[in-house]
Amino acid sequence: MLFMDIMTWEPKDNEEMDKRYRSWEYPKGYNVISEWLDISSCRFFIVYELDNEEAYARATFPWKDISKLETIPIMTPEKAIEIGLKMEAEMAKA
Incomplete structure (x- = not known):
């Protein structure tokens, strides 16, 4: 299953966040699809x-x-539509 995290922090913590991220390695079993940094505020x-x-x-x-x-x-x-159609078909049979 897919998840999206929105991480926010205070501007005063920018330096510490940058330091941690540069040395960060995601744990086994946490499979990153993509990452983005909000360049207008303190969000990731x-x-x-x-x-x-x-x-x-x-x-x-x-x-x-x-x-x-x-x-x-x-x-x-696309996945939501697929699931919705499947659920509609199941409810029509009931």
Whole structure:
């Protein structure tokens, strides 16, 4: 399943965030699809797939002291349509 994290932090923490990110390695099981930095503010976006809950914990716990993390389950519009059509067909049979 796909997830997107939005990480935000205070401007005073820019230097520390940069320092940590430069040495950061995502844990095994946390498979990054893409990353973006909001160049107009203190936000970072990550789209990824997870193998398990431990990978999520290992990727997020080290940042809790300096940032706020919002995790959102996501899917492509095509996948949402596919699932919606499947559900409609199942409900029509019931």
